[in-house]
Structure formats: C-alpha cells, structure tokens
Amino acid sequence: MLNFLPLDARHKLWRLATRILPVLAVCQLIPFTDAAEREPYDDRYCTTCHGTDGRGNEGIEAPRLAGMEDWYLRRQLENFRAGIRGYHPMDTAGIAMRPMAKLTDDSIADIVAWVGSWDYQPAEITIEGDVQSGELLYGVCATCHGMDAKGNAAMGAPALAGQNDWYLVTQLSNFVAGYRGRHEDDRYGQQMAAMVGTLTDESAIRDVVAYINSLETR
C-alpha cells in the first residue's frame, strides 16, 4: 500500500492518520454539527406516570414512589432493567414499567436521590376489608416487614404502610399467582413468593391490606 511514496512520507502519513482517525471515529458517534441545537432530555420522567411528587396514579397503575426506601427503589429499578421483574405476560403493569427502566447507573442514582427529595403525604385509602382478620394474617408479614409495616432494610423488606393500597393488592395477587417473584435471579422476590401461602383468596388479600391501611404511616 502506498508503495509509490518514499518511506519517510509514508511514515508521516501514518502518524497523521493515527491522529486523525480516532477523531473521525468520535465525530461519527456524535453528530456534533447539530448536537448543540438538539432538544435535550433527561431521565427524570417518573412523575409523568407516578404522579405529583410520586404519590402514585391509579389511573395508569403506577404506584407511589414517595416514601419508598432508597435501597428498595434502586433494587426494583435494577430488577426491571435486568428483566427480573415485569417478565410475566400477566404482569401488565410490570411489563409497562420495564422499558421505562432502561436507565444508566448514574440515572438510577439521580432518580433515587430525586425521589428522596419529594414531599411525603399519606396515601388515600381505597380498599375495604376485615381489619381484624387482616391483623391475624399480617402476623407472617411482620417477621420481615415489621410489626408496624415500616420495613426492615436488613431483611430487604420494604415499608408497606403508606403505599397505595390498590398497588399492594395487585402485588400480593401477583406473588400469589406466580406473576412476580419466580424469576431465578430475584432473590428477594422468591423470598416473598414463599411467604404468601396464607393469602388463599382475594378477600384475604384485601383484609391484610385493610389492616396495613390501619397502621400509622411513617
């Protein structure tokens, strides 16, 4: 190649190429000519679905993020991103969440910090059930989630009190039906799936959620 050129000219050309080629390669990746005028975007889009200050939106089945522990929120975002959660065809809301969690580690860290800055207000109560019956059923739950349902980081169990009750019902139903917590890489989910055996029907789920509703939040 280029044998018609004298050797030192070829050498100069080669040195020039080694300097220019990486620059050209980068230019191809970044369309810098108009990158400056392009509309920017960021990943703080959570409140579109999760509502004002992340208080949840039943209209789009997006749960409350405000008040969620940072470690739990991070783990769930990572699980959605990895396909460990929202994988079952019957988990429609989980499937809807998965593409939203195509986030970098930096974005996840930013979102977790952002969510932590939101004003917290107790969730609206929408579920009715037998609180006394629910209290008995909650006994199993208390082992990990605490007597007051405020969660236990050491156990990896999030707070339940203060979450949208309709979301708790959906998730308990998903665990019971096997739509959540059966993925081989979802260690905590599997732990939870093993614990829902006492919730034998829909009314049991409603009762236990009604009991959680009766507990003080935060």
Place this chain on the structure above:
Amino acid sequence: MVNPVSRREFLNLLAATGGTAAALRAGTALNLLPGSASAASLDLLNLGSNQRKIAILGGGISGLTAAYELSKQGYDCTVLEASHRCGGRVMTLRHGDLIDEIGNRQYCEFDDEPHMYFNAGAARIPSTHRNLLAYCKELNVELEVFINENKTSFVQDDNMLGGRPIRNIDYTTNMRGFMAELMAKAMNSDELDAPFTESEAETLLSMIRSFGDLNENDLYSGSFRAGYAEGGFLKHGVQKDMIAFRDLLKSRLGRQMMGANEGDTGPILMQPVGGMDKIISGFLNHVGEQVKYRAMVTSVQVTDKGVNVAYDQDGVRHSLEVDYCFNCIPTHLMVGIDHNFPSDYVTAMKYVRRGEAYKAAFQAKRRFWEDLDIYGGISWSNTKSRQLWYPTHGIHKAKGIVLGAYDYGGGMYHTMMSQEERIEAHLADHEKIHPDFRELVEKPVTIGWHRMNHMLGCSARWSRNFGRGWTHEEETLYHTLQAPVNGRHYFIGDQISMHSAWQESAVMSAQWALSHMDAQVRAELA
C-alpha cells in the same frame, strides 16, 4: 332443489349481514358531530376593560384553540405545556427532532429538506371538519389534497395468491365484479317476489351492472377498469386475466379496500403544506409567548372564585391563580396529579382507557414507488405493520418519507418491541410488497404513542365494546367529564368528545367549553 329466496328476503338478508343495518349504525357512529355546522361562529364576548385570568393545561390543539380565542377577546392566558413542544399528538417529525418516547428516545435523522417530514400523529383533515379548516384559513395554513386511497398501490396477504402482492385496482375491480354478478342474479330471477316497480328494478339493475362492469349477460368476465395487461395507448389494450373470486376471498383485507372512501376518509382529505404542525405554528404565531414549556402541572384546586394551579418548571414549584381553567391533560395522567375534583369526576377519569396506536416511518433513498406508477396512497398488507403510506407531497423529488407502520387498534405488538426489533419487523413485512425495501430505506423513526412522555397513550377510548358502541353508563361518565367543575374547570381535548383521534373533535370540545364559560362571564359582567 334449493328453495328460491324472495327478493325481499334477499334484501333483508343483505341488510342483516351487514348491509343497510351496518351502514345505518356506521352512519350514526361516524356521522359528523352535532354542531359541526357551526364553523367559526364562536361569538365570545370581548372583555373590554375587564380582566380575567385563564390557565390552559396542555398545548395541544384544544388548548391552543382556547388560548387563541380567549386572547382575541382580551383574556390573560397562560398555557402550561409539560413537554418541550406544543401540539401533543399533532406531531410532525423533521431533521433533528427529539422523539420523547420513554425508554426509546430517538432523534429524527431525516434529510433537512422541507418535504422530508413525517406526520407521526394527526395526518389527515377531512373536508367536513370545518371548524379545524376554518382555523387553517384564519391562520393562513396552506393546505394541499392528501391522497388516501390509491388504486395503483398494493394489497398483500400471505393467504392470497401465494402472498404475491397485487394492485389495489386488481383486487377491487374483480371483487366488485363478482359482487355485482351475485346481486344481478338476485335481481334477474322471475321467481322472485318484487318489492320494486319495474322501473325501480331496472334502475337498480343498471347500477349493479355499472358497479361491477358486468357484460350483456350480467356476468363478470374481467374488466378494463383494472388497467391493461399490455397496450392501451398506441395499440389496443389487452384485458388482464380475472382473478378468481375464491382467491380474493382468502384475504380479509377487503374490509379496508372496500371501505377506503367511506366514513371519516370519505370526504376529500387534506394536509397542511410542510407538515401537520403548521396548524400548531399558526396558533403559536398568535399565542406563542403565553406558552410555558417543560412546565409540569402538579396541582389543580378548584375554589369558589376560580382555580389554583401549581406547576414545576426548572426545578421550582410555581403557582398560578386564575378565574377559569381549561385542561387537556390526558385523564389517565390527571388522576395522579393533585386535585380536588368531585368523586364522580374521578370515577369518569379512571374509566377512560389509553389508546395504543403506533406509527413508524423510513426515509426512502429514492422515490421507488413512483417508478411503479404509485403517487401517494396506501398499500395494505396482512402483516402487523398493516400499512405503507407513500407521501403525497414532494412528487418527483429525489427522496421521500414513507409511513412504514400504522396500527391504530393493536399498536402494543410493536410498542412492546425494542427499536431494533420494530425496524426489523417493518422491513421484513414490506419486503413482501417491495422485495428490495430493505435496501431502499434508511433512517427509521418509530412512535409508540402508549409510551410517549407526557401523554402515555394515544386517543382516549371511552367505549369498552368497540363493535357495539357506547353504553348508557359510558355516556353518563362522558357528560360528567364534559361538565365543568364548579363552573371553573373544564376538561377539553379530543378525549372529551365521542369521536376521539380527530383534531376537529379537540377543536370542538374547546369551543364547547369556551361558549359555556362565555355565558358565565356575560352573566358576571351584566
């Protein structure tokens, strides 16, 4: 022996199997909205020296209609738009545009030329949508005719003729011929009971013959209407071979082919020259300074005297106290925003389902369809991509933008895919129509409306039973949402219409609310 069917029975049978009865029902469903005749007749009171503050939540076509009309009459309007752009689902994509689909952000890389655009949402304006057309006229939005049905475009179905694409004209000419032959046979039998006078029967028969281009024996034996196999100009044309009825019946695409010029797409269709969002910029020429972008509403509180609105912009929470509020935030998102709406209102907001429409487009490296006598129009296929639209605009220019998928009902199929999977699906689908489609196109864009930031859905779906229409309960819920809260807060947008997905519906919902508010203001000032 087969029992002869009386002519009356035959007609009843036709009606029962989707003829007249279906037509009547469709007529009601597709009919123009009541009051569509009231184009540009909005007669709002000018405030004069009086002052009224207005908040408009969402800068889609309904919000901009409200801002434009009220500004003309001296109202102090603020439009809060959550995204970086106005228009909502009136979205035209051009070189460099951001497609803010959550989980699939894209920049449009089309060549930077005026005709290289794609109407990713609203794309057609029927000539009967006179309120919208009145604004086009008033705002100097230049219009051109949009070609929707094109007889030279293709029909392709793996189940029909071994998957070989045929021209629309071959499909429809032969289908009409066979249908006419069947009808003529029914009309010609002496045994049939006659519900018609002789003259009526003759008129009907002559129309049937004309409908299907039947021969002198009332039989269909092919037609020059499908074009020529060869010749036709300097030599006599040679008629194409008929396609067997049974072969055509292998495909169900006739539902699209035979209805292409009916209902909403019956009237002449138009589009603004240069993109549908020319309507949006037409409004913004007048009210652009009133729009706050990237302003997300966080609270709407209706009081006795007006409405208090809170919104986030640039990381700061702002508040706005107004006399009246017009809200076109999608109801499913409004559920998650703080509000003090009455409970029947909230029930109605939660009832409305999100539309799932999906569209995709490619830049064509050359206008290959024009080499095939295709200028505008739609090729239909029995694939998930369904439609391939050839641009009406930019005829004979070097390149063009083709619509590569439009699924209005079941868009989730593609929405659930990754960007790469979506593109591959469309390339594979359209290779069945244009074998070298993959090599002919580049720079794809896809839009899953179900995931577009700040919308999270295409047009609102009120009715859960698409085939049977609205239930009484659904109508009640609809009227609940249409009515203002405390006379101060109005929901608007095509979501507050019985005919969503059309700009005309959005315009008319805004006009309805404006007229309602106007009556109140007149009473206050009297």
